[in-house]
Amino acid sequence: MQEREEATNVLFWRMRATIGIVTGLIVFFTSLIFYFSSVRDDYFIELLEETLLLIPLLLVSSYLTYELDMKYKKVKAGYSLYIRNSVSYLYIVVPFWIMSAVVILSFGKPYLTFIYLDVILSLIITAIIINVRVQIWKRISKEIDSPTVLKRAKGISERMGIKVSGFRVVDWSKTKIANAFQAGLFRPYIFVSNFLLENLTEDEDMAIIAHELAHAKRKHLKKTLIFVGIDILVIGNTLFAVIVFLLNYGLRLGLAFGITVSIFTTTYVLLPFLQRRYEKEADLIAASFTDPKLLSDSLLKISRLNHSPLNLPRRLNLSHPSTNERVEYLKEMENDRDKEANDMGIRSRGELNH
Numbered sequence: 001m002q003e004r005e006e007a008t009n010v011l012f013w014r015m016r017a018t019i020g021i022v023t024g025l026i027v028f029f030t031s032l033i034f035y036f037s038s039v040r041d042d043y044f045i046e047l048l049e050e051t052l053l054l055i056p057l058l059l060v061s062s063y064l065t066y067e068l069d070m071k072y073k074k075v076k077a078g079y080s081l082y083i084r085n086s087v088s089y090l091y092i093v094v095p096f097w098i099m100s101a102v103v104i105l106s107f108g109k110p111y112l113t114f115i116y117l118d119v120i121l122s123l124i125i126t127a128i129i130i131n132v133r134v135q136i137w138k139r140i141s142k143e144i145d146s147p148t149v150l151k152r153a154k155g156i157s158e159r160m161g162i163k164v165s166g167f168r169v170v171d172w173s174k175t176k177i178a179n180a181f182q183a184g185l186f187r188p189y190i191f192v193s194n195f196l197l198e199n200l201t202e203d204e205d206m207a208i209i210a211h212e213l214a215h216a217k218r219k220h221l222k223k224t225l226i227f228v229g230i231d232i233l234v235i236g237n238t239l240f241a242v243i244v245f246l247l248n249y250g251l252r253l254g255l256a257f258g259i260t261v262s263i264f265t266t267t268y269v270l271l272p273f274l275q276r277r278y279e280k281e282a283d284l285i286a287a288s289f290t291d292p293k294l295l296s297d298s299l300l301k302i303s304r305l306n307h308s309p310l311n312l313p314r315r316l317n318l319s320h321p322s323t324n325e326r327v328e329y330l331k332e333m334e335n336d337r338d339k340e341a342n343d344m345g346i347r348s349r350g351e352l353n354h
């Protein structure tokens with residue numbers, strides 16, 4: 001029974017990822033085609049054409065994801081919610097187009113473009129740091145209303161010695177997403193979806209909240225952002241310099257690759273290495289403040305709630321180790337703990353005998 005569930009979940013995630021990747025690739029290559037086939041003065045018309053061309057693609061892609069979620073997760077949300085999520089692709093495409101148009105139209109000199117590239121990359125990094133989504137989440141969430149959950153969560157954060165701005169609950173019951181995350185650079189907020197809170201026991205909720213608090217304790221978000229910032233700047237500048245000054249392929253190619261490749265390699269190749277380490281670290285800290293068994297039980301439950309395979313392949317979930325991997329090292333920790341308790345028991349009994 002469980003094996004069958006796992007197989008279905010793997011299929012579900014594969015299909016979902018395929019839709020996302022194919023859509024992303026089409027968007028990316030469409031941008032490139034428009035970018036390189038363009039004439040200097042037509043940038044804004046092309047931007048309009050590209051956007052118009054992408055809209056039907058995004059509608060189809062979001063519809064397929066919606067159908068898939070309806071079939072496997074039996075979501076109660078409407079299609080419009082999926083369109084909204086899908087349209088977020090345009091947030092990447094449109095600013096890229098406007099920026100590159102401005103650069104090429106106004107300068108055209110290699111060194112000025114070089115400086116401009118750094119201004120753009122710095123703006124992108126600033127946007128990531130400010131994280132407008134925190135403001136949106138804050139607006140759409142409310143404080144956790146259970147006094148006991150709130151009190152216990154505050155208790156753990158005090159024991160860990162960290163200050164948080166609040167524990168908030170987001171309504172994801174329609175999309176059936178069981179998730180928790182921390183956001184905000186200074187005095188972060190801990191967000192938990194109500195679908196998670198309601199489907200786990202209070203003790204399990206605490207284990208998950210402790211995991212998020214552990215991220216804050218170790219300043220994982222800050223470290224990640226510093227890493228991402230430096231990375232994007234170094235890769236972006238190097239690529240630009242190599243393409244423009246060494247290979248003489250021109251400013252447009254240098255700019256396009258400097259921006260896109262640095263962001264893509266950072267988010268899809270380098271960042272996952274760091275994130276996976278941080279996830280394990282947060283798990284182990286959370287388990288030491290709560291209980292390893294409790295945390296692994298919660299993780300198993302969450303996988304099940306999200307129809308996420310226990311052995312989710314690495315390429316489908318870059319930022320987290322698979323649930324089985326996490327359960328495994330938590331079990332190890334639990335065994336070590338038992339052994340330690342046993343040893344101490346023997347020792348103390350020994351002391352009593354003497």
Ligand SMILES: [Zn+2]
Nearest residue numbers: 211215279282
């Ligand atoms: Zn985490």
